[in-house]
Amino acid sequence: MITKNISKLLLFCLLFTTSAFYSCSSSKGLKSSITVNVENNSSIVKNDETVEIAWTSLKKLGVLNPAELIVMDLSSNKEIPSQVIYNGQTTPQSIIFQVDIAANTKKDYSISKGKPADYPKKVFGRQATERFDDFAWENNLVAFRMYGEALEGKAGMAKGIDFWAKRTQKLVVNEWYKLDNYHHDNGDGVDAYSVGLTLGSGDAEPIVGDEIIFPINYSSYKILDQGPIRISFELTYKPFMVDGKMVNETKTLSLDAGSQMNKVINHYDRNDLKIAAGVTKHSGDGVPKLDLENNYVAYWDLADAKVNGYIGVGVIVPTKSIDNIKTTNQHLLIISKLDKNNNLAYYQGGGWSKSGNFKDENAWFDYVRNFSQSLKQPLKVSIN
Structure with missing residues (x-):
């Protein structure tokens, strides 16, 4: 009886360790957020300019719920409106957001998991x-x-x-x-x-x-x-x-x-x-x-x-x-x-x-x- 219990305990430990190993392995390289660098190298001021990021570029965030993504303007540390684009497909194709950026300047934004604010439609x-x-x-x-x-x-x-x-x-x-x-x-x-x-x-x-x-x-x-x-x-x-x-x-x-x-x-x-x-x-x-x-x-x-x-x-x-x-x-x-x-x-x-x-x-x-x-x-x- 004691031998059986020890065997069960050893099996449980082995399974737990294996599960933990694969969990860690699968999350290796994942990020809590992605930084998007935007550069306006022209002499034209760009207001309400749409930035589009392919959905495949977000894979480092892990498994995604399209309804739970937040875009932040890192210069103000404030959330800005975003939209997941489907192009008529059943799966997401990209995510878009809009920027105001002066001529010959750079700005940084982040994309992370989270519940976005309910922004009005424009x-x-x-x-x-x-x-x-x-x-x-x-x-x-x-x-x-x-x-x-x-x-x-x-x-x-x-x-x-x-x-x-x-x-x-x-x-x-x-x-x-x-x-x-x-x-x-x-x-x-x-x-x-x-x-x-x-x-x-x-x-x-x-x-x-x-x-x-x-x-x-x-x-x-x-x-x-x-x-x-x-x-x-x-x-x-x-x-x-x-x-x-x-x-x-x-x-x-x-x-x-x-x-x-x-x-x-x-x-x-x-x-x-x-x-x-x-x-x-x-x-x-x-x-x-x-x-x-x-x-x-x-x-x-x-x-x-x-x-x-x-x-x-x-x-x-x-x-x-x-x-x-x-x-x-x-x-x-x-x-x-x-x-x-x-x-x-x-x-x-x-x-x-x-x-x-x-x-x-x-x-x-x-x-x-x-x-x-x-x-x-x-x-x-x-x-x-």
């Missing part, structure tokens, strides 16, 4: 089934919409990207659709931008000769991420004919808090297309800007009613595959080839004189140019 997007399946989205500065298939053949038929002018930090999409008078400025802003059968404030579609080929408005959508810092979604279009052959098209759009510009990726199942990204010229009373050196076109003109001030729109195509930048009767256009993955990635957006951010066309053109230059001089991010 972005939002949804399908507006009550208005012919518009898809509308916004951040704390601007709002946009694209038109659904249900609008085809109806009064007010439109094609491109609409711009909604805001002069409030709050989110307005739900309220404006509920009030159903967003063409009137109730104090928060107004839809005073006319799109019609054009590219609007920065859509992109195939072009053959001088003809832009529009598909039927989007037929389905998928929200990929929904705040608090980034809204991203995908729109799918029914196949349409381009130069004698059918083509499928999807658009992935994302908007970060604090930015006037969306990132857009058009994807096709053909590589032999030329794509025209551009903005609409209205009655000819506007000021155009075509800047080949900085890869953008921009336009500044009166809103639909004089009382609504001026609206600026712009498109940036940060690629070496640009064929041409030109003006037509209806548009300012950047014409480009697709990349090896059949994609065109570009940026588009708008600004409003009554928002307080853009007093005139020069202020808007400066913003678009600086945004383009900033894309060429991204933040340098390293992890320790």
Whole structure:
């Protein structure tokens, strides 16, 4: 009996020691936090600049619960808002946070396990089934919409990207659709931008000769991420004919808090297309800007009613595959080839004189140019 008890005790000790050894071995090299070094080596002040860290870069923190991660600004020792990015997948792809960083300076941040504060959303997007399946989205500065298939053949038929002018930090999409008078400025802003059968404030579609080929408005959508810092979604279009052959098209759009510009990726199942990204010229009373050196076109003109001030729109195509930048009767256009993955990635957006951010066309053109230059001089991010 005594011999059996001793044997059991020895077995227990052996198992405990082995378990402890493997526990220690598995935790070897793990950290309680990761330091993120951010450098702005450009001459451009970067505010609300999004930093994105791949999820795989967080493996030194061990097993992670996506809902329990904290980002700290080490200069102030204060938590800042962050968001786990899924890109429509079931598992996390990255984590993002935003920084304000002066030109030619460095800042440090940390990522660690913990329950983050409940930060308010600065972005939002949804399908507006009550208005012919518009898809509308916004951040704390601007709002946009694209038109659904249900609008085809109806009064007010439109094609491109609409711009909604805001002069409030709050989110307005739900309220404006509920009030159903967003063409009137109730104090928060107004839809005073006319799109019609054009590219609007920065859509992109195939072009053959001088003809832009529009598909039927989007037929389905998928929200990929929904705040608090980034809204991203995908729109799918029914196949349409381009130069004698059918083509499928999807658009992935994302908007970060604090930015006037969306990132857009058009994807096709053909590589032999030329794509025209551009903005609409209205009655000819506007000021155009075509800047080949900085890869953008921009336009500044009166809103639909004089009382609504001026609206600026712009498109940036940060690629070496640009064929041409030109003006037509209806548009300012950047014409480009697709990349090896059949994609065109570009940026588009708008600004409003009554928002307080853009007093005139020069202020808007400066913003678009600086945004383009900033894309060429991204933040340098390293992890320790």
